[in-house]
Amino acid sequence: MRLLIISTLPKEHPLAEKAICCLAQRAAECKSFYTEDMKVNPCIGCNACWLKTPGICAVKDDYEQILKAYLQYDVTVFISDTALGFVDYKMKNVIDRILPMATMYTRIEDGQTRHVPRYKKEFRFGLLYAGNGNQAYLTHWMSRFCLNFHGISLGAFPIEAWQEVAVCML
Amino acid sequence: MHVVMISGAARTQSKSNTAKIVAAFCEGLHNGGNTSEIWYLSNRKQWESAKTAFEENENILFALPLYVENVPGVMLEFLAGLSAKEQPGTRISFLLQGGFPEASQGRCCEGFLKTLPAQLGCAYGGTFIKGDMFGLSLMGERIGAKLLQPFIEVGQRFGECGYFSSEIIEVFSIPEYFSEKQIRMTNGPLRYVQRFIMRYIAKKLGCKIRLDAKPFCEKDLQDVQE
Numbered sequence: 268m269r270l271l272i273i274s275t276l277p278k279e280h281p282l283a284e285k286a287i288c289c290l291a292q293r294a295a296e297c298k299s300f301y302t303e304d305m306k307v308n309p310c311i312g313c314n315a316c317w318l319k320t321p322g323i324c325a326v327k328d329d330y331e332q333i334l335k336a337y338l339q340y341d342v343t344v345f346i347s348d349t350a351l352g353f354v355d356y357k358m359k360n361v362i363d364r365i366l367p368m369a370t371m372y373t374r375i376e377d378g379q380t381r382h383v384p385r386y387k388k389e390f391r392f393g394l395l396y397a398g399n400g401n402q403a404y405l406t407h408w409m410s411r412f413c414l415n416f417h418g419i420s421l422g423a424f425p426i427e428a429w430q431e432v433a434v435c436m437l
Numbered sequence: 438m439h440v441v442m443i444s445g446a447a448r449t450q451s452k453s454n455t456a457k458i459v460a461a462f463c464e465g466l467h468n469g470g471n472t473s474e475i476w477y478l479s480n481r482k483q484w485e486s487a488k489t490a491f492e493e494n495e496n497i498l499f500a501l502p503l504y505v506e507n508v509p510g511v512m513l514e515f516l517a518g519l520s521a522k523e524q525p526g527t528r529i530s531f532l533l534q535g536g537f538p539e540a541s542q543g544r545c546c547e548g549f550l551k552t553l554p555a556q557l558g559c560a561y562g563g564t565f566i567k568g569d570m571f572g573l574s575l576m577g578e579r580i581g582a583k584l585l586q587p588f589i590e591v592g593q594r595f596g597e598c599g600y601f602s603s604e605i606i607e608v609f610s611i612p613e614y615f616s617e618k619q620i621r622m623t624n625g626p627l628r629y630v631q632r633f634i635m636r637y638i639a640k641k642l643g644c645k646i647r648l649d650a651k652p653f654c655e656k657d658l659q660d661v662q663e
Contacts, residue, residue: 309510311479312448312502318639322652335653350517351556353507353549360510370649371635373537374628375620380537386651404548411506411545 268437270294271340273333275302275347275357276397283346286395286429290344293437298336302361305329309360316367322385323367330364337368342391344436346426352401353408354394368416381415390418393436395426438599440466440473441494443487445501445512450477454573458534459500461585465592478515491519495527496599497559499550502570503535506545522558529554530562530601532591536571540610543568563601565591566610575638 270290276283278301291297306328315325324330337343347358354362368390369382394409405423413420421436442463446455456477463473476487491497501508508516531550533543543566554561573584587609594605615623623631632648639648 309447309514310504312446312504312509313452317648318635319642319644320652321639321644321646321648321650338653350513351549352552353513356510356514356517359505359507359513363504363510365505371639372632372648375615375623378614378620379539379541380615380623383649385649386653401552404552407548408506408545415506 268294268342269296269340270298270437271336271343272297272299273302273343273345273361274299275345275355275361277303280397282397282426282429283395286346286426286433289429289433290437293433294342296340298340300333300336302357307333307357307361307364310363310366314371317369317371321367321370324364326364330361333361334365334367337365337390338386338388342393342421342437344393344395344421346395347397349396349398349400352399352404354396354400354405362412365416381417384417390416391421392418393421393432394423395429395432396423397426400425438471438496438596439494440471440496440498440596441487441490442473442475442498442500443491443515444475444477444479445499445509445515446477447479447504447509447511448502449479452574453477453479454570455500455502455534457573457581457585458532458567458570458588461588462500462532462592462595465589465594466596468589468593469596471596478511484515484518487515488519492522496562497527497529498532498562498595499529500532500534503533503537503543503546507549508546516553516557519557521556525558525560527559528562528600529557529559530595531564532601533564533566534570535566535568538569538612539615540566540568540613562599563606565595565601565606 272287307330308326308328313325348355368385370385372383373380392413409420409423424432442459444455444459446453450456476483501512535543547564550564573581591609
């Protein structure tokens with residue numbers, strides 16, 4: 268199992284360090300992105316990735332390597348701080364930029380409109396969060412986010428539970 | 438009543454669907470003799486003024502597009518920078534717009550928005566969700582004006598009570614889901630119409646490839662692995 272980790276926490280965050288080390292050991296292959304070392308701008312909602320340059324984001328920064336990695340790895344674990352009970356803006360900016368993975372076309376599935384996926388890929392996304400996140404809400408949000416990208420949510424867990432999560436997610 | 442409106446859209450004001458919606462909403466709001474001021478978070482130079490307006494006023498309305506089931510990262514950053522009010526009396530309402538037609542698509546975000554006012558020392562004035570807004574800037578002025586018309590009325594109704602009452606939401610925030618018949622039509626013949634329109638719009642925007650193109654070929658992906 269190939270694992271992708273995207274962390275918006277500082278590299279030296281002690282629990283994140285332990286979690287990443289443990290997750291990496293359980294994976295056959297692991298790649299980590301630390302966004303503190305990268306330039307990841309917010310999505311500007313220009314729709315270019317749907318209508319002008321399909322599949323390619325118009326915002327030119329370090330994000331494209333993350334987009335490609337989503338396709339290359341079997342499981343993605345996001346590691347984030349929280350604010351207002353939700354993921355913080357740094358992680359939301361990362362996740363907002365995932366739109367090129369969907370096409371502009373839509374169809375109705377299970378009673379709701381969904382974007383037709385761009386690639387034949389069943390994404391598996393999980394979230395580890397630091398701080399006072401609302402776990403019930405974050406779990407719900409992850410499942411909705413995955414639903415719209417034809418993926419499977421592995422859930423949202425406080426980073427303190429990294430040992431259990433490593434067993435559950437991988 | 439004076440309403441501070443803060444647009445949480447990341448798209449620049451001139452190209453923003455949310456900005457168009459806010460303008461229509463204000464038209465209705467002003468019809469009832471109310472006043473407003475609008476701040477756009479897409480312009481970081483306005484953040485300090487928006488923050489001051491939030492601190493000094495009691496009727497706050499955030500207008501925002503739905504981004505991956507929640508508020509855009511830009512708006513989240515602004516919200517995280519606000520301090521909770523110590524004095525009661527401020528009410529925050531939300532106007533949430535999205536591209537999908539069903540209001541049910543905004544319920545996950547609404548769940549988060551409901552929690553925000555209390556965290557900021559304010560009361561909750563409701564969330565008005567309106568879908569099917571994707572075409573607002575793309576489908577021409579006539580269709581755009583038609584899509585905006587309900588917001589004028591919603592703005593007027595909001596001005597009468599200062600919050601999104603259940604009556605406003607029930608009348609305007611529809612459909613919650615598509616009917617069986619609509620689903621059959623949408624997944625059937627309308628699917629081809631939609632694709633034709635999308636391709637037409639894309640071509641006008643200068644797109645020269647298929648809308649379902651897969652630009653990251655195997656070679657690109659091998660590069661990532663290396």
